[in-house]
Amino acid sequence: MASLRELQRAFGAALRASSPPGDAPPVTPAANFSIYRNNSALGFRAAMQATFPVVRRRVGDDYFAQLAALYREQHPSRSGDLHWVGCDFAAFLAGHLDDDYRWLADLARLEWARECAALESAVPAIGADSLAAFAPEVLEHVTFALQPSLRLIESPWPVFSVWMANQVDDAPPVDQSLGSQAGMVLARPDGVEVARLGPEFFSYLSALVAGASLGGALERAALPAERLAPVLGHLFEDRLVCAVHSPKR
Amino acid sequence: MSRLDPRGVPLGPVPARAGIGLRSIHHEDIRTNPPVGWLEAHTENYFHDGGAAVRALERARANYPLSLHGVGLALGSADGLDREHLARVKRAVSRFEPALVSEHACWGHANGEHFNDLLPLPYTEEAVDWLAAQVREAQDFLGRRLLIENVSAYVTFEHSALTEWEFLAALVERADCGLLLDVNNVYVSARNLGSDARAFIDGVPAAAVGEIHLAGHAERDGVLIDDHGSHVCDAVWDLYAHAIARLGPRPTLIEWDTDVPPLPVLVAEAHRADDILGGARGLAA
Numbered sequence: 380m381a382s383l384r385e386l387q388r389a390f391g392a393a394l395r396a397s398s399p400p401g402d403a404p405p406v407t408p409a410a411n412f413s414i415y416r417n418n419s420a421l422g423f424r425a426a427m428q429a430t431f432p433v434v435r436r437r438v439g440d441d442y443f444a445q446l447a448a449l450y451r452e453q454h455p456s457r458s459g460d461l462h463w464v465g466c467d468f469a470a471f472l473a474g475h476l477d478d479d480y481r482w483l484a485d486l487a488r489l490e491w492a493r494e495c496a497a498l499e500s501a502v503p504a505i506g507a508d509s510l511a512a513f514a515p516e517v518l519e520h521v522t523f524a525l526q527p528s529l530r531l532i533e534s535p536w537p538v539f540s541v542w543m544a545n546q547v548d549d550a551p552p553v554d555q556s557l558g559s560q561a562g563m564v565l566a567r568p569d570g571v572e573v574a575r576l577g578p579e580f581f582s583y584l585s586a587l588v589a590g591a592s593l594g595g596a597l598e599r600a601a602l603p604a605e606r607l608a609p610v611l612g613h614l615f616e617d618r619l620v621c622a623v624h625s626p627k628r
Numbered sequence: 629m630s631r632l633d634p635r636g637v638p639l640g641p642v643p644a645r646a647g648i649g650l651r652s653i654h655h656e657d658i659r660t661n662p663p664v665g666w667l668e669a670h671t672e673n674y675f676h677d678g679g680a681a682v683r684a685l686e687r688a689r690a691n692y693p694l695s696l697h698g699v700g701l702a703l704g705s706a707d708g709l710d711r712e713h714l715a716r717v718k719r720a721v722s723r724f725e726p727a728l729v730s731e732h733a734c735w736g737h738a739n740g741e742h743f744n745d746l747l748p749l750p751y752t753e754e755a756v757d758w759l760a761a762q763v764r765e766a767q768d769f770l771g772r773r774l775l776i777e778n779v780s781a782y783v784t785f786e787h788s789a790l791t792e793w794e795f796l797a798a799l800v801e802r803a804d805c806g807l808l809l810d811v812n813n814v815y816v817s818a819r820n821l822g823s824d825a826r827a828f829i830d831g832v833p834a835a836a837v838g839e840i841h842l843a844g845h846a847e848r849d850g851v852l853i854d855d856h857g858s859h860v861c862d863a864v865w866d867l868y869a870h871a872i873a874r875l876g877p878r879p880t881l882i883e884w885d886t887d888v889p890p891l892p893v894l895v896a897e898a899h900r901a902d903d904i905l906g907g908a909r910g911l912a913a
Contacts, residue, residue, distance in 0.1 A: 383754050384706035390747065391738035406783035411851060414782045419743045456742040459700025459713045460672045500678025566678055
C-alpha cells in the first residue's frame with residue numbers, strides 16, 4: 380500500500396490538466412475524481428480572472444481560459460493563498476505571445492501591479508513645507524521616501540489607455556499607434572490609483588525610486604535645473620512623499 | 629462576559645447563535661450592522677497589511693464577535709506544514725483577535741504544487757497520526773486551539789479503514805483540537821459515497837464540536853457538489869436539527885460563496901438557524 384506521501388503525489392499528478400483523464404489514483408467512484416480536477420482548474424482560473432479582468436476583456440473568455448490553463452501547466456500555484464497565482468503571468472505572456480500581441484504582457488504587468496497595490500496601505504504623505512528646513516545648497520542631496528506601494532510601469536504600447544478604456548465590457552480597441560506610455564500604480568486611502576504620467580515626471584520619479592537624491596534624479600532624468608521646482612511640486616501635490624531624509628555627511 | 633480591548637471594542641466569545649460568512653460583496657452593507665450573532669471571514673483574504681478588505685474587516689470587527697476560517701493551510705499534506713502560510717495565519721490572528729480559528733481536515737499540496745482545494749484524506753491510522761501531528765504543531769505555533777472541519781468528499785480511498793467520524797474522533801483525541809462540524813458536508817459526502825449522515829452526527833465526539841457550518845450545494849449528474857451557492861436544503865436543515873438536538877446549541881454559520889445573494893437573504897437564513905437553536909434552548913430550559 381502506498382504511503383500517504385506517495386498517495387498524495389499520485390493524486391496531485393493526476394490533478395494536472397496535462398495528465399490523462401484515466402490516470403486516477405485508487406479512489407471510489409473513480410469517475411468522481413474528475414470533480415477534483417475541475418475544482419482545482421476552475422479555482423485557478425477564477426483567481427486569474429479576478430486579477431486580470433482587462434486582459435480577459437481584450438482576449439475574450441475562451442482564449443483567456445486557454446491562456447490560464449497553459450500558464451498553470453508552466454507556473455502551477457506555489458501557495459495556499461490564491462492571490463499569488465498571477466505573479467508570473469506577465470512574463471509568461473511575453474514569452475508566449477506573437478509580437479503583435481506582446482502589449483498584452485505589459486497590460487498584465489499593469490494589472491498585477493494593481494493587484495499588489497490593492498493589498499497594501501497608503502502612508503500619510505508630507506507636504507512641501509518639509510523641505511523648508513534645508514538650505515538651498517543641501518537640498519539637492521536630500522532623498523525622499525515615497526509611497527511604499529508605488530509601482531512604476533513603462534511600456535512601448537499605450538497600456539494605460541487600454542486599461543482605462545476597458546473598465547467596461549465591449550470597449551472598442553485602443554489604437555496601438557498611440558505609442559509608448561508610462562505611469563504609476565499605488566494604494567490610496569480609498570482604493571488603488573492608476574495614473575498615466577508625462578515622460579519628464581516619470582523619468583524623475585523613476586530616478587527617485589532608484590534611490591537618487593533630488594539633484595541626482597534631475598541629472599539621471601536629464602532635466603535642466605529649472606525643472607526641479609515643478610517636478611517637486613507635482614510630487615507633493617500627488618501625495619507621493621512620505622518622508623524626507625537629510626543627506627549623509 | 630465579554631472583555632474590552634483598548635479601543636473599547638467587545639471581544640466576546642462567538643455565541644451559540646447563527647452568524648454569517650462575511651464576503652467582499654457585503655463589505656459595505658455590513659456597516660448597517662444586521663442582526664446576526666457573529667461573523668466569519670476567510671483568513672487568507674486578510675493576510676495583507678492594507679487594502680479595502682482589511683479595512684472592512686477591522687470595521688466589522690468592532691461590532692461583531694469574529695471567527696477566522698482558513699482554507700489554505702492544507703494541514704494533512706504529507707509534505708509538511710507550509711510555514712510561511714502558517715506565519716501569515718498567525719499575523720491575521722494577532723491582528724483581528726478572532727474568538728474562533730478553524731481549518732480543514734484535508735490536504736492540498738504535494739511536490740511544491742498547491743492545488744488550492746480541500747482534498748480528501750484516506751481514513752487510516754497513518755493519516756490521522758500525520759494530521760494530528762500537523763494540527764498540534766500549528767496549534768503550538770499559533771498559541772490557539774483550532775477547530776478542524778470535515779470536508780465534502782466525492783471519492784473514498786479504497787484502503788480507508790476507519791469511518792470519517794472515527795477518524796475525526798481520533799484526531800480530537802490525538803491533537804487536542806476541536807471540531808467544526810459542517811452539516812452540509814456531512815450530507816454531501818453521505819449522499820455521494822453512500823454513507824450514513826445521521827450515524828456521522830451521532831458518532832462525532834459531541835464535546836469537541838465548537839462550531840457548525842451550513843451551506844447550500846448543487847447536484848450535477850447525480851453527484852452533489854459543495855458549491856456554497858444556494859439556500860440550505862431541507863434535508864440539511866433536518867440533519868442540522870438532529871445535530872443540535874444531540875449536541876445542544878452551537879455557534880452556527882451560514883456560508884455562501886458563489887452567486888452570493890444580498891445580505892438580507894443571508895440574514896434570513898441565519899434567523900432560520902436561530903429558530904432551531906432557540907428551540908433547543910427552550911428544550912434545555
